[in-house]
Structures are given as C-alpha cells and as structure tokens.
Amino acid sequence: MLILKVIFLQCFWFTIVLFGASINSFLPILSSICIGGINYFIFNPNISVG
Secondary structure (H helix, E strand, C coil): CHHHHHHHHHHHHHHHHHHCCCCCCHHHHHHHHHHHHHHHHHHCCCCCCC
C-alpha cells in the first residue's frame, strides 16, 4: 500500500509540474486537501497527547 501511495503522489506531483501553468490554481489545492483526507482515513494514524 505504501508503494502505491508513493507512486500516486509522484504521478500527482508530475501532473502539477507539467500542467501547472495551464490549470487553475484552485484545482491542485483542492486535490491536495482531498488526497490528504483520504490518506488520513486509509492509514488512520494514532494521535496522542504525550
């Protein structure tokens, strides 16, 4: 799963770099927030105070 995550993020980064000048800047920001949310729900990190 971790390898798929890395491959997906590399493809996302490549797409942003390649088409960054021609797309609206709101779309990559929204996509990044969605990817971060999906990542949180898939890996479900344990958050503790101390």
